[in-house]
Amino acid sequence: MKSRYTFFPGVVLALITFSSHAAEPKTGDPLVERGRYLVMIAGCNDCHTAGYMEKNGAVPEQDWLTGDSTGWRGPWGTTYAVNLRLYLQPLGEDQWLTVARNKPARPPMPWYALRDMHDDDLRALYRYIRQLGPAGSSVPGFVPPDQEPVTPYIVMVPQTGTAEPAPEKKAEDGGFFDWSFKPAKPRTTRP
Numbered sequence: 032m033k034s035r036y037t038f039f040p041g042v043v044l045a046l047i048t049f050s051s052h053a054a055e056p057k058t059g060d061p062l063v064e065r066g067r068y069l070v071m072i073a074g075c076n077d078c079h080t081a082g083y084m085e086k087n088g089a090v091p092e093q094d095w096l097t098g099d100s101t102g103w104r105g106p107w108g109t110t111y112a113v114n115l116r117l118y119l120q121p122l123g124e125d126q127w128l129t130v131a132r133n134k135p136a137r138p139p140m141p142w143y144a145l146r147d148m149h150d151d152d153l154r155a156l157y158r159y160i161r162q163l164g165p166a167g168s169s170v171p172g173f174v175p176p177d178q179e180p181v182t183p184y185i186v187m188v189p190q191t192g193t194a195e196p197a198p199e200k201k202a203e204d205g206g207f208f209d210w211s212f213k214p215a216k217p218r219t220t221r222p
Contacts, residue, residue, distance in 0.1 A: 060162075062151065062155040062158045063155070063159050064159075065151075065155035066156045066159025067159045069152055069155055069156055069159075070159060073144070075156075076088070076090070076095055076096065078099060078103075078112035078139070078140070079098060079114075080094065080096055081094075081098070081099040081101070092163075093166070094166075096114070096116050096163065097115075097116055097166050097168075098111065098112055098113055098117075098167055099112045099170065100170050100182050100183075101182065101184060101185065102171070102180045102182055102184035102185070103185055104174075104185065104187060105138055105139075105186070107176065108137070108174050108176040109180040109184055110136075110137045110139070110140070110173055111170040111171050114169060115160050116160060116164065116165050116166050116167060117166075119157060119161055120161075124158075127153065127157045131145040131146065132153075138187065139187060
């Protein structure tokens, strides 16, 4: 009877080990990890992941790049950060390169940054986003400048200040940065 139950903890341990490793993406494609890195440093999540900036990047990766229904309104109208996980689904990798190089987008999308990227970086973005899989739903469509959007939006029109300008901070005062933060642990590896 004792030997019948001694293997049970081993089976449980094996299942826990297997399930924790199953959650880790194992693609074997170094471009996927490079794409993840590019998404993080290029600011893709800032617009294409709802709440990313407000949460200082603390959004689970499973929710990344699903678009945002908060609009960006300016003289061009109101635009929305597209759900990239759905947008790239019908495109092949070479089609993506053609779109990234040749399809201008309305502000605030810096489409010229995509246009100027190396092919390997565009392929890395494509492979990373595709491996995330489809998720989320489509965002609202473009709203022309003469129409009022029905969603929340951010106005992107320079304003003329009427107040006395704030005194300029000097380098010894901390300048632009708030130096009261706790330093983050430095990264030691690169994708």
